[in-house]
Amino acid sequence: MTSQSISRALLRHHGDVDAEPGLVDYAVNVRLARPPGWLRDRLAAALDRLGSYPSAADHAAAAQAVADRHGQPHDRVLLLNGSAEGFALLPQLRPRLAALVHPSFTEPEVALTDAGVPVHRVQLSADDGYRLHADLVPENADLVVVGNPTNPTSVLHPAADLLALTRPGRTVVVDEAFIDAVPGERESLAGSDVDGLLVFRSLTKMWALPGLRAGYVLGAPDLLARLAAHRPQWPVGTLALEAFRACSEPAALAESERAAVQFETNRVELIGALNELPGVRVNEPASAPFLLLTVKDGLHVRTALRERGVAVRRCDTFPGLGVDHIRVAVRTPEQSEPLLTALREVLA
Known part of the structure; x- marks a missing residue:
């Protein structure tokens, strides 16, 4: 094949x-x-709040917890119904050409292709250990998507190589769904404020929450606003908001x-x-x-x-x-x- x-x-x-x-x-x-006991207890304690809609204050508190965890202002955080929702929102950026670094997680390609966005596959080589080379990305690509560490190759790209992809007029999406399994989260760009950079994170893998759907994206407020422009009301539920807060605390x-x-x-x-x-x-x-x-x-x-x-x-x-x-x-x-x-x- x-x-x-x-x-x-x-x-x-x-x-x-x-x-x-x-x-x-x-x-x-x-x-x-299953989630660790302390996290199950936090989620169970939040069950009594399910009779009310998630409030703006609840959402703001969860976003602030994530922002504090990464040393970022709160307006650089967009909470998601799983990071996969963020990939589904990428067409809202209206790219003219999306360069997807492969082999890698395939949901971004599905979302962009379904939306009619032209896609260029940047195919990394096994002979080179699937390492990233910036010159493989077309100059006219105004959206680049790459995983770090990459699923399924387990390659961790140097942060400097990822930043080399950025330039005026281009958005670079770095999927860091597994980087909390890397000691010190080395090579993470979650604390960066580089223009045009979007960093996707997930609570799923570390905290055994695939059934809850909890992820987020870090980036410039204007980019986040474009991603979120057509989301439905209350896109993130009460239990996920509690998970964001709990999993951002020092003990976690x-x-x-x-x-x-x-x-x-x-x-x-x-x-x-x-x-x-x-x-x-x-x-x-x-x-x-x-x-x-x-x-x-x-x-x-x-x-x-x-x-x-x-x-x-x-x-x-x-x-x-x-x-x-x-x-x-x-x-x-x-x-x-x-x-x-x-x-x-x-x-x-």
Whole structure:
């Protein structure tokens, strides 16, 4: 399958489809099976407020908490019904040409293509470790979208390389959905005030909130106003507003940092174990809570793993990747053992 032949339906394929009930899940990159107890308690305490519409004061308090967390003014924060909503809003910027850095999360391409925006795929090379080079982006692209760290390659691009994409008249969107799993959130641009920069963040992965839909975007107030121009009233619910506040507090940030350090340790151990398997190549360096693997006869491997009760993420739905690519989530060594055992059996 070539990158140009990927259908809209495949572009909308995500890891939750691969992780069917009853399978050991290495397809979805959510840290926990459920939100931590302190966060569940906060959300439960907010249930009594569901009888009222989210107020402007509630919304402002949540936005201020996020702004304080990143050292930004409150008017540089737009709270979202999941960061995926932000990608769906990108056509509101009315770009003339959107350059999408691939392989990467595909929802921005779906939203822009559906809106009739011309799209240019900036295809990064496996031979170069999927590293970003600014000169690959067309000069006339007035919207650029890139993930950091990138899903599914696990590549963390230097902040300087991302800033090199900015210029007058261009909006650069950096999807940082997984950067809270990077120790120190190094290379993050969330604290930047560079003109034309939009940074998307998510609470989903670190805090096990995919069912709540809570994300946000940081950027210049005029850009945020253009994104939000046609949103419905009350776009973010009471529970999500509570989650924004709770997950921006110092105790939560300290837990997130500890988890990021643990991810780094677990990733190194998992890479070592995978590199011992015949016919497996791990894309390195890797910085995210998942790894991109190249395996021979990938469709057979995925099918055989599923027969053994193990779910991994197919990657032929990402432009530039094929059936021999799979993505696996980084877990603790104990949690990773069923994956490694199944892979040893299949590859043998």
